[in-house]
Amino acid sequence: EAGVAQSPRYKIIEKRQSVAFWCNPISGHATLYWYQQILGQGPKLLIQFQNNGVVDDSQLPKDRFSAERLKGVDSTLKIQPAKLEDSAVYLCASSLLRQYNSPLHFGNGTRLTVT
Amino acid sequence: SQQGEEDPQALSIQEGENATMNCSYKTSINNLQWYRQNSGRGLVHLILIRSNEREKHSGRLRVTLDTSKKSSSLLITASRAADTASYFCATVSGGYQKVTFGTGTKLQVIP
Numbered sequence: 001e002a003g004v005a006q007s008p009r010y011k012i013i014e015k016r017q018s019v020a021f022w023c024n025p026i027s028g029h030a031t032l033y034w035y036q037q038i039l040g041q042g043p044k045l046l047i048q049f050q051n052n053g054v055v056d057d058s059q060l061p062k063d064r065f066s067a068e069r070l071k072g073v074d075s076t077l078k079i080q081p082a083k084l085e086d087s088a089v090y091l092c093a094s095s096l097l098r099q100y101n102s103p104l105h106f107g108n109g110t111r112l113t114v115t
Numbered sequence: 116s117q118q119g120e121e122d123p124q125a126l127s128i129q130e131g132e133n134a135t136m137n138c139s140y141k142t143s144i145n146n147l148q149w150y151r152q153n154s155g156r157g158l159v160h161l162i163l164i165r166s167n168e169r170e171k172h173s174g175r176l177r178v179t180l181d182t183s184k185k186s187s188s189l190l191i192t193a194s195r196a197a198d199t200a201s202y203f204c205a206t207v208s209g210g211y212q213k214v215t216f217g218t219g220t221k222l223q224v225i226p
Contacts, residue, residue: 041218042119042203042216042217043158043203043216044216045213045214045216048211048213056211056213091157091158093214102212103160104150104158104160104205106157106158107157108155108157
């Protein structure tokens, strides 16, 4: 089976600019997660989708971050405007909802540098 | 916020030795998972232990879970240089399977 696809792999922008990341989960995976991983730290959950509905966005900075999952498949995460502290790797993961004890499958992430 | 705290933060061992990493968490869980992350890559799932299990094995990996102490440990036996990576515990909770990661242990295996 094909893995989780993310693009771009790297992105460098200046502060106050906007940026978008794209994720294509594994086919059939109902649950999709976006994580932010700052260098040297563990991944922090930003938002979790079940199909195309949001089930958890409690740690998403909603004044600047937004995410959508159209048709319950692909997802995009946007930052507008970016701040220096947004420099991090943004990881997308998906899992099978039907299997209660199912692992997450991760993409390789997008490394964002804000200058 | 991080659900799990891992200990130690960094570990350096010789090839062939065993490596033990510990994870403590705060709330009730459905299951606990361990992941590995090589530098510059995404996380890879290693092993899952359910809340009603106490121990689980997979190849050179052994995981224990003590729900009364809210702690877990990962043992890698006969370590290899290729095991060099960061290891994260992740707790899964709630009906929607919220997955929260710990702070990680950076393992270096010296050939």
